[in-house]
Amino acid sequence: MTEIKNKAFLFDDTRCIDCRACMVACSVENKIDMNKTRIWVAGIGLKGLFPNLTRASMVYHCMHCNAPDCLSACPVGAYIKREDGPVLYDKKKCIGCRYCMNACPFGVPHFDYDKGLIEGAFIDKCTFCPQRIDIGLEPACVATCPTGALVFGERADLIKEAHARIQTHPDRYVNQVYGEFENGGTTYLILSHVPFTELGLPDVGSRPIKDVSEQVMGLTIPVALGWGAVLTGTAVAVHLVNQKKGAATKKAEEEVPEEAVK
Amino acid sequence: MPNTISRRDFLKLGGAALGALTASQFIPPAVAKAAHTNGMLDATNSGYIPSMCEMCVWRCGLLAKVEDGRVVKLEGNPEHPHSNGKLCPRGQSGLMNTYDPDRVLTPLIRVGKRGEGLFRIASWEEALDLVAKNMLDIKQKFGAEAMIFSSTHNLSQVQFENLLNAFGSPNYGTQRSLCFNAMIVANLMTYGMEEPDRKYDTLKYIILTGRNLMEAISTSETSALSKAIDRGAKVVTLDPRFTKTAAKSAEWLPIRPGTDLAFHLAMLNIIIKERLYNAVFVSNNTNGFEKLSSAIGAYTPDWAAVITGIPSDIIQRIAREFAEAAPYALAHNGWRTSNFVNSFQTERAIAILNALVGNWGTALFPAAGEESGVLGAPPQPPYPRVSAERLDGVPSKYPFVPLKIGVFQELREAVLSGQPYQAHGWFIARQNPAMSLPDRGRTLQAFGKMDFIATIDIIMNDTSWYSDVVLPEASYLERYDPLLPVGDKAYIRQPVIEAQGEGKSALWIYKELGTRLGLGDYFQYTDEEDYLNQQLAPLGVSLEQVRKQGYAELPGETAEFPELDWNTPSGKIEIFSTTLDRGGFPGVPQWEEPPAPKDGEFYLLTGKVAQFTQFGTQNNQLLHKYADEPRLWMNAQTAKSLGLSSDDDVEVASSAGKIHIKLLATQAIRPDCVYLTPGYGHLSKGLTTAYGWGASDSDLHITYTDPVSGGQALSQTFVTVKKL
Numbered sequence: 008m009t010e011i012k013n014k015a016f017l018f019d020d021t022r023c024i025d026c027r028a029c030m031v032a033c034s035v036e037n038k039i040d041m042n043k044t045r046i047w048v049a050g051i052g053l054k055g056l057f058p059n060l061t062r063a064s065m066v067y068h069c070m071h072c073n074a075p076d077c078l079s080a081c082p083v084g085a086y087i088k089r090e091d092g093p094v095l096y097d098k099k100k101c102i103g104c105r106y107c108m109n110a111c112p113f114g115v116p117h118f119d120y121d122k123g124l125i126e127g128a129f130i131d132k133c134t135f136c137p138q139r140i141d142i143g144l145e146p147a148c149v150a151t152c153p154t155g156a157l158v159f160g161e162r163a164d165l166i167k168e169a170h171a172r173i174q175t176h177p178d179r180y181v182n183q184v185y186g187e188f189e190n191g192g193t194t195y196l197i198l199s200h201v202p203f204t205e206l207g208l209p210d211v212g213s214r215p216i217k218d219v220s221e222q223v224m225g226l227t228i229p230v231a232l233g234w235g236a237v238l239t240g241t242a243v244a245v246h247l248v249n250q251k252k253g254a255a256t257k258k259a260e261e262e263v264p265e266e267a268v269k
Numbered sequence: 270m271p272n273t274i275s276r277r278d279f280l281k282l283g284g285a286a287l288g289a290l291t292a293s294q295f296i297p298p299a300v301a302k303a304a305h306t307n308g309m310l311d312a313t314n315s316g317y318i319p320s321m322c323e324m325c326v327w328r329c330g331l332l333a334k335v336e337d338g339r340v341v342k343l344e345g346n347p348e349h350p351h352s353n354g355k356l357c358p359r360g361q362s363g364l365m366n367t368y369d370p371d372r373v374l375t376p377l378i379r380v381g382k383r384g385e386g387l388f389r390i391a392s393w394e395e396a397l398d399l400v401a402k403n404m405l406d407i408k409q410k411f412g413a414e415a416m417i418f419s420s421t422h423n424l425s426q427v428q429f430e431n432l433l434n435a436f437g438s439p440n441y442g443t444q445r446s447l448c449f450n451a452m453i454v455a456n457l458m459t460y461g462m463e464e465p466d467r468k469y470d471t472l473k474y475i476i477l478t479g480r481n482l483m484e485a486i487s488t489s490e491t492s493a494l495s496k497a498i499d500r501g502a503k504v505v506t507l508d509p510r511f512t513k514t515a516a517k518s519a520e521w522l523p524i525r526p527g528t529d530l531a532f533h534l535a536m537l538n539i540i541i542k543e544r545l546y547n548a549v550f551v552s553n554n555t556n557g558f559e560k561l562s563s564a565i566g567a568y569t570p571d572w573a574a575v576i577t578g579i580p581s582d583i584i585q586r587i588a589r590e591f592a593e594a595a596p597y598a599l600a601h602n603g604w605r606t607s608n609f610v611n612s613f614q615t616e617r618a619i620a621i622l623n624a625l626v627g628n629w630g631t632a633l634f635p636a637a638g639e640e641s642g643v644l645g646a647p648p649q650p651p652y653p654r655v656s657a658e659r660l661d662g663v664p665s666k667y668p669f670v671p672l673k674i675g676v677f678q679e680l681r682e683a684v685l686s687g688q689p690y691q692a693h694g695w696f697i698a699r700q701n702p703a704m705s706l707p708d709r710g711r712t713l714q715a716f717g718k719m720d721f722i723a724t725i726d727i728i729m730n731d732t733s734w735y736s737d738v739v740l741p742e743a744s745y746l747e748r749y750d751p752l753l754p755v756g757d758k759a760y761i762r763q764p765v766i767e768a769q770g771e772g773k774s775a776l777w778i779y780k781e782l783g784t785r786l787g788l789g790d791y792f793q794y795t796d797e798e799d800y801l802n803q804q805l806a807p808l809g810v811s812l813e814q815v816r817k818q819g820y821a822e823l824p825g826e827t828a829e830f831p832e833l834d835w836n837t838p839s840g841k842i843e844i845f846s847t848t849l850d851r852g853g854f855p856g857v858p859q860w861e862e863p864p865a866p867k868d869g870e871f872y873l874l875t876g877k878v879a880q881f882t883q884f885g886t887q888n889n890q891l892l893h894k895y896a897d898e899p900r901l902w903m904n905a906q907t908a909k910s911l912g913l914s915s916d917d918d919v920e921v922a923s924s925a926g927k928i929h930i931k932l933l934a935t936q937a938i939r940p941d942c943v944y945l946t947p948g949y950g951h952l953s954k955g956l957t958t959a960y961g962w963g964a965s966d967s968d969l970h971i972t973y974t975d976p977v978s979g980g981q982a983l984s985q986t987f988v989t990v991k992k993l
Contacts, residue, residue: 153491
């Protein structure tokens, strides 16, 4: 295998059959808790009225942005962006402030409401399987995908491949590779047959939010330190409340898009 | 943002074992260090071992990643033609079957009433002695035929059949009549083979009838279909539901259930009337074309449009497109094909359609089969002559059904009626008739007629729950099975870890039981490795090598396109079947009107989801985690008119029984149908993940057997739905 310098995923919604092999593979590979997941489906489902229907499905995980907002929002430097693509997160450094959750335009990092301050590991998200890609394997989700909806490779090659697919079947795709420029470019690239917003993807510009946020975030650390004592004091109470909130979060289900057409 | 899988509350649902698991991440329990590592594992007992999946019957090759003697991940084996390096969600979840906290890890003997779930732990010695004693008592009092043997398609089935044949019982139950008897018998009658192989590489046009390949995943075939679609092949799907396969198709035809036959007869009508068939292929390879030509005139597209609900012009266009694309076209014969009384005729029509346009050698190929004469086998004496009639009526009532396939639901009916004689014992391996057979109430009654029931499984399945003795099998990651020939290779299933508890391979169990039954001569192998060595003997390959490589090469089976050789009475593809004609059935396919629901009733449809194989994987925690909650699908407009909406609790009733379940109001189904994901509604409280989840289709299904193929007409059940 030739070395991949700028690693990336390409997801093609027209190939995804929503079988969820990627989700299981990720869960097993990364030993994810039985009540949690790093991959989910969002904005998916049916559209139309019987018998004129379409169905879209989207495998949703970290976009591994070229200019990650989570990283710039993090007051303690728990995030790093590897040169070859992955955005990684160091749970030992995390103080549980959840700024990254607010900063991420894709809503990727999620808070572990089941764990307390002492146990640590507040935030979780897709890691790009560094334990696999560093030894020449594909990420677990890609490796098992039975229909090739997910592929892994050099970002520039995948962008070329994505445009080639659009050119070959212009009737099948929205003429855009989501992630090529979005939010300053992402390493998770997406092809779709329905508007990207229907897949649950935000309509972000090509300028990373980070550029804007960094102006503001410069103030964060001094302020955060000043408020440190107060935050720590309230964190336990917040945690208890959030534990209950977490249980109320709902996964997008079949009937949601259907209600939208009524 | 969905940071938890909160649509289900694990703690509320599950028992203590599941609760304990959700509290921490999944860590496989330590097991003894892996069996002979053969250079595959390093000093820390870590590495990859090739083997074969058993989460469904497709048998993908896998590579098990082992760390410190534990399986930590399964990968598709790139060298196996069924997986090509990929695994579906079930395959990926396979290690949770092995590490299921509900595993039965010792032999169990019932102490409470049947169905009460009270068992005591027993030794293998005691349990096997008890099974053998009961089987011998029944044999002595009532004859060998009073023992029923049933087992579902698995790699050790050859030794299961050996056990029943040596014991001398004709009563053998497989699951196939609940699945694809219509397809198998139709292919036998038409082509002289059970199921041809299919290839998708060059196809331009594919009609799918009853094959939901994107949800009922067969990894390599699903992947091949997906590639064909990418390449630009046109897929037309006939299904009353907008399945995930329908969603990937160029055209979805929401056909009225039970009328696929009319659609295909009209296809034949157009292709013959407009002379779109391949005249050379037809004259060289088929017989009876003229008889079909004269019979097909009545089946016009206009006639079919009224019956199927598909407009005449669409049927005509598809017939022309299909013939135009031939021979790079395929009318798929489906898989779970026994749906209606006319399903056999539908399967005949599909087989004939492929023959008329000459799709052989491009889309269809003679099956490579899973039996190879090249492999060796342990020696054994001839079987005792069996004179007793079979309880399932094969061949007396069902002369066309192969003995190895049988008519399972009729076997149960004979247990209930006691005709032509009363069965007294039931030996069941890796099968769950309490869930699979239609009309569960009748199956439980049949269990009640038994003096003795013994089951083999890795978990406490619903049938084990009603058994007297439960024998724990080692899981597919913990045991050997006989080698499986596929094309030019024979693949191995081997233990990648040592068996937990006292789980044993089926090969070991059958031999030990056989010996206690005085049938030791039929089991001339010392252990599993000896069995495989005897299989490999003619090849001159060592077991060690096969274990490392994952397969053995088989000599002389590599013909790219073997001679077309039709194993039928005429030696040709039988468009007109003299066998059927003499049996009093139509020699060429003809329309049979299936029953339809009355006002206020719905067709009850069932069909797979990607996460489950029948009723065997619901207790897998990883699959449970990622599967949708089972609900009864109803067309949204219909639901509205009945005052129902999603998540309402409803009662669904047929003449067989009733269930309670939540409703899903959806656009993705015809207004005259409801759909239920099968395999839920488990009875066994020993399945702590699956118990209490969903409802069983088997509580609703009515028993109806197709007189030609013996298939259980699974969609010929009509139900009413009301709000609770």
